[in-house]
Amino acid sequence: MENRNFIGVDIGGTTVKLAFITYNGDILSKWEIPTNKEGNGSSIVEDIAASIKSKQEELNFSHDQFIGIGVGAPGFVDVGEGFIYSAVNIGWENYHLTTALTEETGYDAWLENDANLAALGENWKGAGGQxxxxxxxxxxxxxxxxxxxxxxxxxxxxxxxxxxxxxxxxxxxxxxxxxxxxxxxxxxxxxxxxxxxxxxxxxxxxxxxxxxxxxxxxxxxxxxxxxxxxxxxxxxxxxxxxxxxxxxxxxxxxxxxxxxxxxxxxxxxxxxxxxxxxxxxxxxxxxxxxxxxxxxxxxxxxLGNDAGVLGAAYLAKQKSGK
Structure with a gap:
């Protein structure tokens, strides 16, 4: 398998959707985990990192077969800084999500509002038709x-x-x-x-x-x-x-x-x-x-529920420049 794949993460109030997606937008694997909102969502990033590592091991993917992570979250975000001002239904306030994700996973990460990512995903591989x-x-x-x-x-x-x-x-x-x-x-x-x-x-x-x-x-x-x-x-x-x-x-x-x-x-x-x-x-x-x-x-x-993770992968593809 080529080494130009991306990880799409779509964080919702109930579940976190994750997917391994190729450079061309084909979904290699997709799954979801519960969103643990205890402690104002303090363990969510750790849960995401552990789930990614576990799925890579299960499918015999190496760490370096992936370029980076695109992530979507609800609420008001600063996409340049990877910063969440407020995600009320999760409990995050003034949270540097991409820094935390990079520390936990070892991948570069890029953030976008979840609804924006759904638009990106639909435009890349769905009804938007680019x-x-x-x-x-x-x-x-x-x-x-x-x-x-x-x-x-x-x-x-x-x-x-x-x-x-x-x-x-x-x-x-x-x-x-x-x-x-x-x-x-x-x-x-x-x-x-x-x-x-x-x-x-x-x-x-x-x-x-x-x-x-x-x-x-x-x-x-x-x-x-x-x-x-x-x-x-x-x-x-x-x-x-x-x-x-x-x-x-x-x-x-x-x-x-x-x-x-x-x-x-x-x-x-x-x-x-x-x-x-x-x-x-x-x-x-x-x-x-x-x-x-x-x-x-x-x-x-x-695209249904896949729009967010596909948009996240497209974001990472755009931002990584690879």
């Missing part, structure tokens, strides 16, 4: 994103480019967001928001089949809302109409600023496919400039 101008939107527990302009991932003045979930969607009577603002896009268009709206509809006494779903399962998911809407449940459809309205306007405004050729929609909510994409495109077209709209193709992300 576009020079791309907006990636991740609809999951929250709403994240990444923007590529002139072939480069954008970071801005202090690393907060594409915090799409915290664009203001509702200027009045908006829900509180964990960022401290109210009415953020995340509070109306995430999987969490969809579920919250479903419970609100039931509590308001609306006639809806979601009530039966709740009785049977003792919980409601965003998937349930999409499925019930497809069956004709009006309350479910109204929830999705609101989601698509605010999301479509937000993406249209972003597109007017960025002028992308491709808009990639990922995350768990994107599994709804055309049920989401077709009405979203309609709202987008109504609110974007005609020339902006003509240039932009909407696609569903194709």
């Amino acid at each position: 576009a020079n101008h791309l907006i990636a939107v991740t609809l999951g527990t929250g709403v994240g994103g990444g923007i590529i302009g002139n072939g480069q991932l954008l970071h801005g003045a202090n690393g907060t480019v594409a915090e799409i979930g915290h664009m203001t969607a509702k200027t009045e009577n908006g829900r509180a967001c964990n960022c401290g603002k109210t009415g953020c896009l995340e509070t109306v268009a995430s999987a969490t928001a969809i579920v919250r709206s479903a419970y609100d509809a039931i509590e308001a006494g609306e006639k809806t089949t979601l009530q039966e779903i709740l009785r049977q399962n003792e919980t409601i998911s965003a998937r349930d809302v999409f499925q019930e809407a497809a069956k004709g449940d009006q309350a479910s459809q109204s929830i999705l109409d609101e989601v698509i309205h605010y999301l479509g306007i937000a993406i249209a405004n972003l597109a007017i600023a960025i002028n992308p050729t491709r808009i990639v929609i990922g995350g768990g909510v994107s599994q709804a496919g055309d049920q989401l994409l077709n009405p979203l495109r309609k709202v987008f077209d109504q609110n974007a400039l005609k020339r902006t709209s003509q240039a932009a193709e909407f696609v569903i992300a194709s």
